[in-house]
Amino acid sequence: MEKTILDVQNLRIRYGGSTTEAVRGVSFTLGRERLGIVGESGSGKSTVGRALLRLLPGATITADMLRFDEVDLLSLSEKEMLKVRGRRMSMILQDPKFSLNPIRRVGDQVAETYLRHFKCSRREAHEKAVAMLEAVKIRDAERVFKQYPHEISGGMGQRVMIAMMLLADPDLVIADEPTSALDVTVRLQVLTILDSLVRDRGIGLIMISHDLNLVRNFCDRVLIMYAGKVVETLKAVELDQARHPYTQGLLAAQPRIGGTRQPLAVLDRRPEWLEENA
Amino acid sequence: MSVSVEVRNLSISFGAGAHAVKVLPGVTFSVERGECFGLVGESGSGKSTVLRCLSLLTDFWSGEVLIDGRSVRDMPLIERCRTLQMVFQDPYGSLHPRQSVRTVLNEPLVIHKLGDREERMRRAITDVGLPISFLDRFPHQLSGGQRQRVAIARALILEPSLLLLDEPTSALDVSVQAEILNLLQRLRYERGFTYIMVTHDLAVVDHMCDRFAVMLRGEVTEILPHEAIARNGASHPYARELIGASLDYEGIR
Ligand SMILES: Nc1ncnc2c1ncn2[C@@H]1O[C@H](COP(=O)(O)OP(=O)(O)OP(=O)(O)O)[C@@H](O)[C@H]1O
Ligand SMILES: Nc1ncnc2c1ncn2[C@@H]1O[C@H](COP(=O)(O)OP(=O)(O)OP(=O)(O)O)[C@@H](O)[C@H]1O
Ligand SMILES: [Mg+2]
Ligand SMILES: [Mg+2]
Numbered sequence: 423m424e425k426t427i428l429d430v431q432n433l434r435i436r437y438g439g440s441t442t443e444a445v446r447g448v449s450f451t452l453g454r455e456r457l458g459i460v461g462e463s464g465s466g467k468s469t470v471g472r473a474l475l476r477l478l479p480g481a482t483i484t485a486d487m488l489r490f491d492e493v494d495l496l497s498l499s500e501k502e503m504l505k506v507r508g509r510r511m512s513m514i515l516q517d518p519k520f521s522l523n524p525i526r527r528v529g530d531q532v533a534e535t536y537l538r539h540f541k542c543s544r545r546e547a548h549e550k551a552v553a554m555l556e557a558v559k560i561r562d563a564e565r566v567f568k569q570y571p572h573e574i575s576g577g578m579g580q581r582v583m584i585a586m587m588l589l590a591d592p593d594l595v596i597a598d599e600p601t602s603a604l605d606v607t608v609r610l611q612v613l614t615i616l617d618s619l620v621r622d623r624g625i626g627l628i629m630i631s632h633d634l635n636l637v638r639n640f641c642d643r644v645l646i647m648y649a650g651k652v653v654e655t656l657k658a659v660e661l662d663q664a665r666h667p668y669t670q671g672l673l674a675a676q677p678r679i680g681g682t683r684q685p686l687a688v689l690d691r692r693p694e695w696l697e698e699n700a
Numbered sequence: 701m702s703v704s705v706e707v708r709n710l711s712i713s714f715g716a717g718a719h720a721v722k723v724l725p726g727v728t729f730s731v732e733r734g735e736c737f738g739l740v741g742e743s744g745s746g747k748s749t750v751l752r753c754l755s756l757l758t759d760f761w762s763g764e765v766l767i768d769g770r771s772v773r774d775m776p777l778i779e780r781c782r783t784l785q786m787v788f789q790d791p792y793g794s795l796h797p798r799q800s801v802r803t804v805l806n807e808p809l810v811i812h813k814l815g816d817r818e819e820r821m822r823r824a825i826t827d828v829g830l831p832i833s834f835l836d837r838f839p840h841q842l843s844g845g846q847r848q849r850v851a852i853a854r855a856l857i858l859e860p861s862l863l864l865l866d867e868p869t870s871a872l873d874v875s876v877q878a879e880i881l882n883l884l885q886r887l888r889y890e891r892g893f894t895y896i897m898v899t900h901d902l903a904v905v906d907h908m909c910d911r912f913a914v915m916l917r918g919e920v921t922e923i924l925p926h927e928a929i930a931r932n933g934a935s936h937p938y939a940r941e942l943i944g945a946s947l948d949y950e951g952i953r
Contacts, residue, residue, distance in 0.1 A: 437841070460873070461873065462873050462875065462876070463843055463844070463845025463846060463849075463871075463872050463873050463876050464842075464843040464845065464846050468843060468844065516844045516871070517790060517844065518790075519790050520790070560744075561744060561917075565721065573714070574744075575743060575744045575748060576743070576748065576789040576790060576866075576867065577743025577744060578743065578744050579790075581743075599844070599870075599871065602867075602870040602871065602900075603743065603789065603867060603870065603900070604743050604900065605740070605741065605742050605743050605900050605942065606900060606902075606942065606945045606946045606949050607742070607941065607942060607945045608742070608743050609900075609949075610945065610949070632845075632870075632871070632872060632873045632874060632877075634874060635949055635950055635951070638951075639949075639951070668875075671875055672873065672874050672875055675874045675875045675877070675878035676874045676878075676903070677877075677878075677881065677901075677903045677904055677906070677907035677908075678903050678906075678907075678950065679902060679903045679906045679929050679930050679946070679947065679950055680906065680929075680930035681903070681906065681907055683906075683907055685882045685885065686877075686878035686881060686882055686907070687878065688875065688878050688879050688882065689875040689878075
């Protein structure tokens with residue numbers, strides 16, 4: 423991770439109409455690596471991702487530093503941001519079906535991503551789109567191309583989002599729960615594709631996920647978020663040696679194959695976790 | 701109150717004429733009273749479609765679905781809603797964007813003429829680990845996992861005997877997942893709820909389910925007891941492959 427792609431220092435985000443900050447001073451850097459973000463539901467993971475793309479209308483975003491390559495994301499005009507968003511920096515959103523236009527065919531939306539970023543004919547874009555749907559292991563890609571968002575399954579929706587991201591060929595990918603609706607076999611195939619982007623193309627990848635096995639086996643480093651803060655940063659392979667009680671609690675709460683089927687351990691969330699710094 | 705479920709030859713096609721696609725050619729399985737039955741399998745294999753057919757959200761299927769021996773088609777709407785509820789795979793789609801959480805939870809109580817509404821809503825929202833102040837929020841003001849918990853609360857508030865759960869915890873961090881799974885287990889023991897649960901996480905199946913079906917391209921390849929996961933006791937090649945991959949994924953093999 424010789425080169426820093428993203429530098430985030432003291433990022434704070436407050437939603438309009440809210441009295442408290444959803445993100446309270448998050449700092450991290452990202453190189454050409456796979457960075458996992460795990461954390462409590464509602465701790466601000468998606469908010470951080472959306473802030474990087476400035477997809478938070480009505481929210482107040484401040485930071486000491488918010489730099490992507492040589493670009494200061496905070497001072498960019500919306501017009502300049504349009505050139506970065508999608509093309510150079512792409513986010514796979516947590517609710518794929520909600521992010522797609524419900525009244526347009528799935529394939530047309532995928533082809534359009536390609537048309538928007540590259541000069542080519544409609545026919546060429548169509549072919550690219552079908553090939554990409556096949557690359558993410560969608561069976562019967564031509565049929566799925568013609569379907570509407572409500573006609574595809576949850577896991578197909580996630581793969582459509584991944585296909586769109588792949589076609590834009592960005593330098594930084596923020597993937598918000600990209601594979602949670604995929605069976606393990608297909609999930610491993612899709613992860614291999616993402617992996618090769620980092621290894622072969624040198625992109626930076628932020629992987630927001632609740633799947634501890636995934637971050638442990640697939641990421642290089644992991645940030646653990648709790649209540650708008652990063653409470654711990656670990657090498658992924660050392661996840662099991664976590665020190666923070668929230669992270670330890672997560673590991674203990676995981677059901678396991680061959681387990682006892684007794685009630686799962688639950689967390690005793692301490693008020694002091696809200697205050698500490700990583 | 702406990703109910704059994706019997707699904708016989710459930711079959712459905714989407715599209716018409718030459719474009720028709722048979723998504724379920726004929727699914728058969730049965731779930732005992734108070735059982736937790738898992739549905740796992742390939743993405744796109746028809747798991748959500750099975751649940752949508754059982755709940756009559758999609759109704760142009762053929763075959764039979766019997767709940768406690770009675771066809772689901774013969775149940776009047778009100779009774780059907782009290783008997784079975786569904787938690788959807790994508791909670792954003794299933795919550796109305798302009799309805800507050802309070803409206804979402806209150807509506808079924810009004811329709812079914814239940815009393816103590818405020819008390820029931822407070823209990824439902826607390827049961828899924830959210831603060832009571834969230835009753836006044838709208839879906840877009842919630843995180844993915846918070847929306848999912850509202851969807852679970854909405855399904856539980858009518859205390860149905862049968863819950864159809866489509867990936868109920870895949871959007872939740874494992875600590876919240878643990879709370880929800882413990883809650884579902886407790887309701888099962890206390891009130892005899894029956895569950896049909898779709899998930900990609902075989903550890904959740906092993907923890908929660910008695911038996912589970914493995915689906916591939918619209919068909920049930922095999923029905924197995926949960927104990928078959930740890931020792932990969934499947935005989936169908938796809939089921940074996942899926943369980944094997946899950947054991948690898950968990951770092952067990
Ligand atoms: N538009 C909004 N207005 C007010 N509060 C919001 C808004 N959107 C999100 N929030 C709140 O901000 C906090 C962070 O939300 P965010 O979506 O970033 O969580 P998350 O870490 O991605 O959680 P999950 O794992 O459940 O997806 C949550 O408590 C949420 O309720
Ligand atoms: N309304 C519809 N019109 C056309 N095809 C549909 C419709 N609904 C579902 N399908 C098709 O049925 C198949 C099964 O979809 P379903 O959503 O049941 O899969 P699933 O097993 O739940 O997958 P996942 O694990 O990805 O959620 C898919 O090929 C899908 O495209
Ligand atoms: Mg989120
Ligand atoms: Mg589904």
